[in-house]
Amino acid sequence: MVALAASARLDADDVLRIRWAEPPADGTSLTLRRDGAAHAIDLDGEAADLSRLDLTPGTWSVHAADAEVITTDPGFSLDGLAEYARRPRGRALRTFRAPSGGLRVSVRTVEPYAEVTAVHPGEEKLALEGFLAYGATPADAEIVATRRKTAQQVPGTVSLTGDHWHAELPNAPFAVETERGFWDLRLGGLIVATWIDDIPDKKNKVRFPARHVQRDTDRVRVRAYYTDKDHLAIATTVVPNAEAEAA
Amino acid sequence: MKISILIMNAYGMGGTIRATFNLADELSRRHEVEIVSVFQHKDRPFFPLSDRVRLSSLVDLRPDARKWWKFGVASRLKKPSTLLHPEERAYDNFSAESDRALTRYLADLRTDVLVTTRAGLNIAAARLARDGVTLIGQEHLHFGAHKPGILAEIRDSYQRLDAIVTLTDADHAEYARMLDGAPTRVYTIGNGLPAGPRPQSRLDNRVVIAAGRLVRVKGYDRLLDAFAKVVEKRPDWKLRVYGQGTQADKLSRRARRLGLHNNVAFMGPTNDIEGELAKASIHVITSRFEGFGMTIVEAFAAGVPVVSFDCPQGPREIITSGENGVLVPDGDIDAFADALLSLMDDPEKMRRLAENGRRTATRYDISEVAGRWDEMLAELHRTGTA
Secondary structure, eight states: OEEEEEEEEOOOOSSSEEEEEEESSOEEEEEEEEEEEEEEOBBTTEEEEEGGGOOOOOEEEEEEEEEEEEESSSSOOOOHHHHHHHHSEEEEEEEEETTBBBEEEEEEEOOOOOEEEEEEHHHHHHHHEEEETTTOOOOEEEEEETTTTTTTOOOOOOEEETTEEEEEEEEEEOSSSEEEEEEEEEEEEEEEOOSSOOOGGGGGGOOOOOEEEEEEEEEEEEEEEEEEBBBEEEEEEEEEHHHHOOO | OOEEEEEEEETTTTTTHHHEEEEEHHHHHEEEEEEEEEEEOOOOOOOOTTSSSSSEEEEOGGEEEGGGGOOHHHHHHOOOOOOOOOTTTTTTGOHHHHHHHHHHHHHHOOOOOOEEEEEHHHHHHHHSSOTTEEEEEEESSSGGGGGHHHHHHHHHHHGGGEEEEEEEHHHHHHHHHHTTTOOEEEEEOOOOOSSSSSOOSSSOOOEEEEEOOOGGGOHHHHHHHHHHHHHHHHHTTTEEEBBBTTTTHHHHHHHTTTOOOTTTEEEEOOSSSHHHTOOEEEEEEESSSSSSSSHHHHHHHHHHOOOEEOOOOHHHHHHBBBEEEEEEEOOOOHHHHHHHHHHHHHHHHHHHHHHHHHHHHHHTHHHHHHHHHHHHHHHHTTTTTO
16 A cells, blocks of 8 residues: 655644645544553644654654655755744654655744854954744853853853844953863853754854964964754864964 | 775765675676775774675774784875875875785785775776786766876776776766776666565655765755745755765854754764665755765665755766756755755655656666676677686
8 A cells, every 4th residue: 555745844833734635545634653651633635633642752654554664855844944943842843754654743842042043253242143943032141152161251242132142252261271172052041053054064064264373383273163963062172383384 | 706895985974885885796696706894993894785795895993903014004104105196085094004915915916807996096906906817997977076196196007907897978988088998898777776575655754865975976966945935935844964974064063054954964974875875855965076976876775756966977977957856056055955945845846756766766676787798798809818
């Protein structure tokens, strides 16, 4: 038996809408399956309200009349993902097409955070842009970089327009006397990360230009980077002047 | 009929490997088909391969295999190949050890038809394959990509092959001219796409996608230069580059220097290029040359229009400019950026090109392509070579 979807997308209310290319024998319900667990849900026309299901975090396959639903739709648009993340929620669903063609629903427990959409490394300061995700409310209008080993801090400013935020951190204060440092960012107490651009493991995929803070005998290279968890962070490295000139 | 396909490395990634797997899968419905990989550096191939196709290798480079190496293997691996011409584009991969393995394999061939898939292997088969086996040489590179030294060897040895299969008509003409008077037949058979439901783009993401090894011939330096001009006007568009290769660091630095860090991601390899194509709205080819352009056909099948430099040879034979994609004069960076911008500003045109591209893709259905292989095999059989 075949169930082939030409379109399978989830709206911001967690309603899955399927348009069939080849409908299943019984198109009145869907079953989501994962590790032996199964949840059935009525298909009202082409819509199934997944918000009512108690789906545990993980990836669920979708079945109709005992056939796995195959889809030709990638399952989401990038604008749709951003719109979805702008709503307050503690659980985030996402539909996608597995390489096998099967329709999947991923389920994650989420917390409010600051999504980064652009990074602008300037000569004097690092400017960041983004939006507040999952109903995030910053505790204050400050972005703070905290050095992992020493807990030294560099504060910066944040301005908000609706749920859009703009933050600035000066480069110079990162030039503390040290060899190498990694600084984690918090915006009004919130995690600062890029999670909904459909580019997981950004560490080696996206790299930002470095800026240098000049000192007497050396300079400090300041570079924004993505951590293993796709948090945005800052790396500082001391480069002796001689070495920098040789390079 | 038993068909053996000899390929340099079935465990890597790239258009040739994908196309070879697609063809082997389809031919194995009617024939006994095996793929013989000269080298093996991983346990499993990167791309999926049907169970009907047997896969084996001649030179095992996996770390665990070292303990089974017989005396002399390690030193032969360090010695350069004398069997292949130094102008074979993948010469550095070959060695005295692969010479030994290839020579033995070709002398002991247990097959009816041997298909070789690159110039160096075609020449080796022509010289060393035992009598009684039908020899078919495939050319995945375009004719003009061969340097004079290896071209002389090609001219000398290809006439001992029963057939040459080119991917494009332009290459067909070149080889037919070169082999004029020789018994070798020349066929044009493009690469094919497997059947089945394929992911379809909705053209709803402002994403441009490129895919292929990060090496100079793919021209990603030219792509980044053009994309830098695009984002001056359309900073909301992103470029995703799939693949890996020796130029990865260099290209990443170039992207940063061009201020593209918010717009370009080097995505690494993927085994689901069709799925990734379907998330994009424009596929770009900036290669300096392209033997065929497997991703062009894959993009068409995913409903994604293609903008390509009019490089030799593949793109101009697959793309009809203005109909299913846009061909830009080779190397004209400004014109490439303009072509992208005009598509971005004209969603209606994008949809029309995508729709026509879907129709073009049906010509490359693997069952059609394998059908042409069968016709060729029957013809060679009739003339007493198979």
